[in-house]
Amino acid sequence: MKIEIADYCIRCGICEDLYPDLFQRNYQEHCMDVLYDKIPEHLWARAKQSAEDCAVAAIRIVE
Numbered sequence: 001m002k003i004e005i006a007d008y009c010i011r012c013g014i015c016e017d018l019y020p021d022l023f024q025r026n027y028q029e030h031c032m033d034v035l036y037d038k039i040p041e042h043l044w045a046r047a048k049q050s051a052e053d054c055a056v057a058a059i060r061i062v063e
């Protein structure tokens with residue numbers, strides 16, 4: 001499983017606030033980073049929930 005963030009992410013930071021184990025703000029490149037290239041299995045449920053919690057549906061789960 002992977003997480004992709006769409007270009008239309010508004011950088012609100014909610015994903016980092018709720019899921020700091022998955023997301024981190026990248027201040028240099030003004031975007032959000034996903035901490036894992038491949039999401040570890042114990043974080044799959046949180047990854048899926050993060051996609052539902054993004055206000056603009058910018059988080060996409062790629063199986």
Ligand code: SF4
Binds near residue numbers: 005009012053055057
């Ligand atoms: S919650 Fe969604 S819009 Fe907000 S920073 Fe994260 S990916 Fe971007």
